[in-house]
Amino acid sequence: MSKLTQRHLLGIKNITREDIELIFETADNFKEVINRPIKKVPSLRDVTIANVFFENSTRTRLSFELAQKRLSADVINFAASSSSVKKGETLLDTVNNILAMKVDMIVMRHASVGAPHFLAKHIKANIVNAGDGTHEHPTQALLDAFSIREKLGSVEGKKIAIIGDILHSRVALSNIFALKKLGAKVMVCGPPTLLPKFIGQLGVEIEFNVRKALEWCDVANVLRIQLERQQIKYFPSLREYSLYYGINKKLLDSLKKEIIVMHPGPINRGVELSSDAADSSHSIILDQVENGVAVRMAVLYLLAGAAA
Amino acid sequence: MQKKLILDSDLLDITLNRLCQQLIENHTDFAETVILGMQPRGVFLAQLIHEKLQKALKKEISFGLLDTTFHRDDFRRRDIPAKASETRVPFVIEGKKVVLIDDVLFTGRTVRAALDAMIAFGRPSKVELLVLVDRKHTRDLPIAADYVGKYVDTLTSQRVLVELEAQGHKQNKIWLIKKDE
Numbered sequence: 001m002s003k004l005t006q007r008h009l010l011g012i013k014n015i016t017r018e019d020i021e022l023i024f025e026t027a028d029n030f031k032e033v034i035n036r037p038i039k040k041v042p043s044l045r046d047v048t049i050a051n052v053f054f055e056n057s058t059r060t061r062l063s064f065e066l067a068q069k070r071l072s073a074d075v076i077n078f079a080a081s082s083s084s085v086k087k088g089e090t091l092l093d094t095v096n097n098i099l100a101m102k103v104d105m106i107v108m109r110h111a112s113v114g115a116p117h118f119l120a121k122h123i124k125a126n127i128v129n130a131g132d133g134t135h136e137h138p139t140q141a142l143l144d145a146f147s148i149r150e151k152l153g154s155v156e157g158k159k160i161a162i163i164g165d166i167l168h169s170r171v172a173l174s175n176i177f178a179l180k181k182l183g184a185k186v187m188v189c190g191p192p193t194l195l196p197k198f199i200g201q202l203g204v205e206i207e208f209n210v211r212k213a214l215e216w217c218d219v220a221n222v223l224r225i226q227l228e229r230q231q232i233k234y235f236p237s238l239r240e241y242s243l244y245y246g247i248n249k250k251l252l253d254s255l256k257k258e259i260i261v262m263h264p265g266p267i268n269r270g271v272e273l274s275s276d277a278a279d280s281s282h283s284i285i286l287d288q289v290e291n292g293v294a295v296r297m298a299v300l301y302l303l304a305g306a307a308a
Numbered sequence: 309m310q311k312k313l314i315l316d317s318d319l320l321d322i323t324l325n326r327l328c329q330q331l332i333e334n335h336t337d338f339a340e341t342v343i344l345g346m347q348p349r350g351v352f353l354a355q356l357i358h359e360k361l362q363k364a365l366k367k368e369i370s371f372g373l374l375d376t377t378f379h380r381d382d383f384r385r386r387d388i389p390a391k392a393s394e395t396r397v398p399f400v401i402e403g404k405k406v407v408l409i410d411d412v413l414f415t416g417r418t419v420r421a422a423l424d425a426m427i428a429f430g431r432p433s434k435v436e437l438l439v440l441v442d443r444k445h446t447r448d449l450p451i452a453a454d455y456v457g458k459y460v461d462t463l464t465s466q467r468v469l470v471e472l473e474a475q476g477h478k479q480n481k482i483w484l485i486k487k488d489e
Contacts, residue, residue: 025392026392029393029394032394032396033395037430038427040428042378042379071378304384305388305389
């Protein structure tokens with residue numbers, strides 16, 4: 001089978017392990033394409049894609065746009081901060097207006113949980129969720145798992161610790177779904193206030209001590225403290241957080257084994273990850289960014305192909 | 309309709325040897341020539357020919373795999389998108405002579421896609437096409453093969469089935485079968 005079970009990529013929760021593996025196999029081929037002298041293929045030549053971003057983004061938007069251009073799609077970009085949304089237009093109206101211009105796919109980031117799911121019920125175009133609030137960020141999870149697979153050969157049976165602000169992180173939730181589906185063991189680690197109450201029900205282990213988490217894992221996926229989503233104080237100060245949960249080269253070197261350090265970006269250097277750790281040989285952060293383009297090309301290719 | 313055998317193991321070997329001789333006649337020592345096997349099924353045939361040529365000439369000949377999936381013209385027109393395979397072209401084809409190899413030539417659309425896909429690796433000085441089976445009078449595009457193993461008269465309701473040992477079959481056999489068999 002070379003078709004996804006879904007018309008949209010709304011979250012990892014509603015796709016299957018086979019879907020993920022198909023995306024990875026396709027991404028392998030696109031990774032070869034983007035390393036050629038001529039990095040472009042004509043697959044999505046007659047497809048128009050709108051990148052609709054109601055929330056700020058650098059990496060994800062650039063990565064999607066590059067993936068679309070490498071596939072020869074026509075791309076339009078929309079940022080809510082400079083649009084009529086400011087004048088009071090609803091989400092559905094905004095998107096329907098974009099679709100009236102004959103757009104085939106929507107890549108959307110929105111601050112509200114479930115916004116892409118709502119759209120999927122009301123419009124025909126394929127939707128790719130590029131992050132909805134604190135809920136899911138499926139392409140990030142796919143590229144994270146793809147990077148682990150590339151580095152360690154497979155995800156099955158590997159131990160992955162997700163460390164940091166789990167409560168506000170869509171990357172954490174999508175990662176947990178993706179890694180569990182692929183047969184990995186997952187642990188979440190952070191201050192008790194930044195771990196969701198019932199996270200254990202997703203079948204993940206919980207650890208409050210970062211050193212123990214690092215000793216347990218093969219891969220540490222370090223997350224940013226999302227101050228912009230925190231209305232109350234969850235810990236006394238960034239300095240204190242960094243002292244107890246920050247990861248530095250010294251800590252990594254003191255472990256008995258070599259582990260891989262990942263970060264979805266943007267990094268707050270000196271808070272969750274020190275510069276010497278982020279730039280060390282443990283880190284595959286820039287590989288993640290490269291793989292992001294290949295994985296997004298695979299997602300767009302497979303979704304666009306299924307539309308016919 | 310019954311399966312009809314087009315080529316058996318012995319005949320296939322004779323045919324492949326003849327194709328190799330023809331290639332050597334035109335390319336002599338393969339100094340400026342590279343071989344590209346077309347994914348997915350042309351690759352096995354290309355490997356057979358590549359081995360035979362290297363044996364006959366006692367030298368290394370550049371060999372690559374070319375996938376045409378992302379260059380096909382039927383994207384969004386099929387129920388299921390074609391599955392991609394590996395492309396491996398570990399050399400630049402700028403200025404080289406390229407021999408494209410596939411098992412069956414039917415509509416010519418895959419060859420068109422291959423010509424398109426190939427350009428990403430440079431501008432070849434010449435491109436030739438070698439196919440094991442040429443289905444006569446079925447072309448959608450003005451494309452012809454330079455080296456042909458066997459010409460076969462077929463109906464559109466028929467399909468050419470290539471079974472090679474390299475693909476895990478017991479014996480090398482080429483069949484003509486009904487499409488949905």
